[in-house]
Amino acid sequence: MNDHKPELICPAGGLPALKAAVDNGADAVYVGFRDDTNARNFPGLNFGPDDTARGIEYAHRAGKKILLALNTYPQVHNWSVWTTAVDRAVELGIDAVIMADPGLLRYAASHHPGLRLHLSVQASATTYKALEFYHQRFGIRRAVLPRVLSLQQLWHTIANSPVEIEVFGYGSLCVMVEGRCALSSYITGRSPNASGVCSPAESVRWEETALGRESRLNGVLIDRHGLNEAAGYPTLCKGRYCTGTQPYYAVEEPTSLNILDILPDLFRHGIAAVKVEGRQRSPAYVASVARVLREALDTCASDPERYLVRSQWTAVLDRLSEGQTHTLGAYHRPWH
Amino acid sequence: MDPVATAIFVGMANRVLAKRQPDLVRLEGRRVVIEVSDLGKSLYWMIRRGRIAPAPVGAVDLRIAGSAKDLCRLALRLDDPDTLFFARRLVLEGETSIGLHFKNILDSVDLDWFAPIRYLPAPLGPRIRQTIDRAIRITQADRRLHDILDRALQP
Numbered sequence: 502m503n504d505h506k507p508e509l510i511c512p513a514g515g516l517p518a519l520k521a522a523v524d525n526g527a528d529a530v531y532v533g534f535r536d537d538t539n540a541r542n543f544p545g546l547n548f549g550p551d552d553t554a555r556g557i558e559y560a561h562r563a564g565k566k567i568l569l570a571l572n573t574y575p576q577v578h579n580w581s582v583w584t585t586a587v588d589r590a591v592e593l594g595i596d597a598v599i600m601a602d603p604g605l606l607r608y609a610a611s612h613h614p615g616l617r618l619h620l621s622v623q624a625s626a627t628t629y630k631a632l633e634f635y636h637q638r639f640g641i642r643r644a645v646l647p648r649v650l651s652l653q654q655l656w657h658t659i660a661n662s663p664v665e666i667e668v669f670g671y672g673s674l675c676v677m678v679e680g681r682c683a684l685s686s687y688i689t690g691r692s693p694n695a696s697g698v699c700s701p702a703e704s705v706r707w708e709e710t711a712l713g714r715e716s717r718l719n720g721v722l723i724d725r726h727g728l729n730e731a732a733g734y735p736t737l738c739k740g741r742y743c744t745g746t747q748p749y750y751a752v753e754e755p756t757s758l759n760i761l762d763i764l765p766d767l768f769r770h771g772i773a774a775v776k777v778e779g780r781q782r783s784p785a786y787v788a789s790v791a792r793v794l795r796e797a798l799d800t801c802a803s804d805p806e807r808y809l810v811r812s813q814w815t816a817v818l819d820r821l822s823e824g825q826t827h828t829l830g831a832y833h834r835p836w837h
Numbered sequence: 838m839d840p841v842a843t844a845i846f847v848g849m850a851n852r853v854l855a856k857r858q859p860d861l862v863r864l865e866g867r868r869v870v871i872e873v874s875d876l877g878k879s880l881y882w883m884i885r886r887g888r889i890a891p892a893p894v895g896a897v898d899l900r901i902a903g904s905a906k907d908l909c910r911l912a913l914r915l916d917d918p919d920t921l922f923f924a925r926r927l928v929l930e931g932e933t934s935i936g937l938h939f940k941n942i943l944d945s946v947d948l949d950w951f952a953p954i955r956y957l958p959a960p961l962g963p964r965i966r967q968t969i970d971r972a973i974r975i976t977q978a979d980r981r982l983h984d985i986l987d988r989a990l991q992p
Contacts, residue, residue: 515945517914544934545860545941552945702934709928732923755923783917783944821920 506802507767508774510568510667511791514546514781519556519567521788526795529566531599532556533780537579538586539570540623541780542697553593566596570780572621573697574602584608591616599645600624601680601694606639619667620644623694625680627654629661636663643667643773647679648758651834656770665773670760671790672778673734673823674753674830684737684752688719705735716740731755733823757822758830761797761814765805786821793817843891846880850889853946858887860942867935868892872902872928899935902928906990915987 511527513519522530533539535547548556560567569590575583583602587609590598597617600606601624609616620626620635622645635641643665650658659666675682685699686692693699706717714726716735723740726732733739733755741748760767760775767775775798777790793814801808819827854861864884869892871880883892903911907926910916918940921927929936973979 514941516947517944520947543941544863544938545945555947702937703932705933706931707929707933709930714925714928726925729925732925734919782919783914783940785914786917786920820924821917823923825923 505768505771505773506798507772508667509791509794509798510774510776511787512672512777512780512782513556513787514541514543515548515784516552516556516559517784518780518782518787520559521784522791523560523563523565525788525791527565527791529568529596529774530556530560531568531570531776531780533570534586534589536582536586537697538573538575538583539780540572540621540693540697541570542573543781544702546781550589557594561594568597568599568619569595570599570621571605572599572601572623574623574694575605576695580604584612587613587616597642603635603638606635606641610639614640617642620664621680622647622669623680625678627658629658629663632658632662632664645669645776648674649679649831652763652766652832655832659770659772666771667774667776668760668767668772669758669778670775670794671818672757674756674758674828675738682738688721688737700734700736707735731825739823754828755824756826756828757818757824759815759818759822759827760829760832761810761818762829763832764797764801764810765808768801768805789817789821840891842878843880843882847882847889847891850882853948854889854942857942857946860938860945861889862887864935864938867899867932868895868897869899869901869935869939870897871908872900873905873908874902874928875904875906897931899931899933900928901936902930910990913986913990915983915990 508528509526510529510531511522513522513530513532519530519532532553533541533547535549536542539547541547557567571583571586583605587598587605591613597619598609599619599621600609601621606618609618618639618641620641620643625647626632626635626644627647627649632644635644641664645667646655646658648669655668680694683692689701689704691698691701700718704719708715712725713728713730714732715722716724718735718737723735723737738753739750739755742751744751775794777794779786797814819825861884866884868883881892881894881897882889903921903926907921911918911921918927922929
């Protein structure tokens with residue numbers, strides 16, 4: 502039994518979202534620089550130098566932390582962009598960096614031994630043995646686990662892990678090979694690990710037709726939504742395909758993860774932090790999600806035995822969700 | 838849409854986006870139409886020299902459509918565009934990247950209602966600002982205003 506209350510980690514793609522996260526109960530906010538050093542490399546999104554400094558000041562004044570995602574994989578020709586980003590993070594006073602690339606982890610550990618390192622979900626470390634490796638080699642202090650483990654596997658990993666464990670608590674789901682997905686390269690020539698984006702906006706086209714909304718990725722039809730059918734993001738993995746007679750979600754459904762139902766279990770097993778997905782979302786999303794999860798975490802902390810998910814929490818979160826519905830994802834799988 | 842409404846939109850947009858000219862320059866020359874579907878009105882605008890300018894009716898690079906209420910909710914940051922898009926209440930056709938880029942520019946604008954106070958002589962300015970900040974925190978006026986607007990604009 503562990504009575505420690507998990508930290509609430511919220512996303513921010515800009516200064517207003519960062520402020521919304523801090524004001525609505527986040528313990529830490531994760532951000533990215535405005536380039537391809539992070540897995541949300543979208544036009545106009547993320548933090549320039551001024552905004553980063555102001556954001557850190559705002560969070561620190563409120564006693565909250567700022568984490569920086571440097572979670573893409575540098576290539577030989579652009580290696581210095583990533584190392585410069587690590588150096589800047591230290592200069593700015595970032596509380597921890599979230600990284601995946603072993604080379605970059607080694608750079609950070611040897612050049613900035615005081616810098617707190619978190620292992621990104623993009624590293625796709627799913628066993629405690631993998632975590633031991635990153636801990637021994639680079640001194641990581643925390644790992645964000647990919648959303649691929651069943652609860653039994655999660656408990657086993659936490660029990661044997663040498664580092665703190667952070668799990669996703671709410672937000673859009675990635676296809677089940679997080680950090681190893683190159684599916685989008687097939688159709689857009691880009692992948693999350695190398696380019697920080699899987700469906701680059703210039704490859705996305707929506708068209709309202711008599712049959713419904715058609716989503717195309719690089720000209721390829723990946724889905725068609727009927728008049729009032731809830732939609733999701735235009736990623737290849739969330740398209741509908743014909744493998745038989747009827748098109749269906751053959752790879753992944755457009756839905757959002759929501760762990761409110763299993764919060765007391767996460768407390769009991771000593772999870773260090775609960776993370777919210779969505780640096781690409783607007784301040785309104787960040788504010789609403791942070792408010793609900795803050796309330797849920799506080800309610801659970803005060804009396805885990807009598808904790809019940811309130812229907813208005815679920816209503817608020819479902820409304821914001823991809824496909825307007827939620828799931829426990831891999832957590833409810835029966836495999837061990 | 839009539840010239841007065843367009844002028845008001847253009848004026849307000851440029852005021853809000855005043856500091857974002859370097860970002861807007863990257864969308865130079867792009868044409869957008871915002872259709873208020875339930876009112877049957879269309880607002881044509883473009884980016885010219887890093888500012889929003891009225892555009893003639895005609896071909897556009899991006900079409901955004903939604904109800905008056907939903908577009909107001911977006912403008913007031915009561916909803917995020919992705920939420921409305923998933924719920925099929927927002928239409929985006931044409932060059933998606935323009936829409937995404939513009940959304941991200943808008944989201945990065947840190948609206949500072951206290952800017953005029955800064956021009957007051959020191960130490961008056963910071964002290965007034967601190968007092969207002971504290972009053973807002975204690976009364977939760979910002980959250981209340983948000984909730985009032987949210988209720989008034991329920992879909």
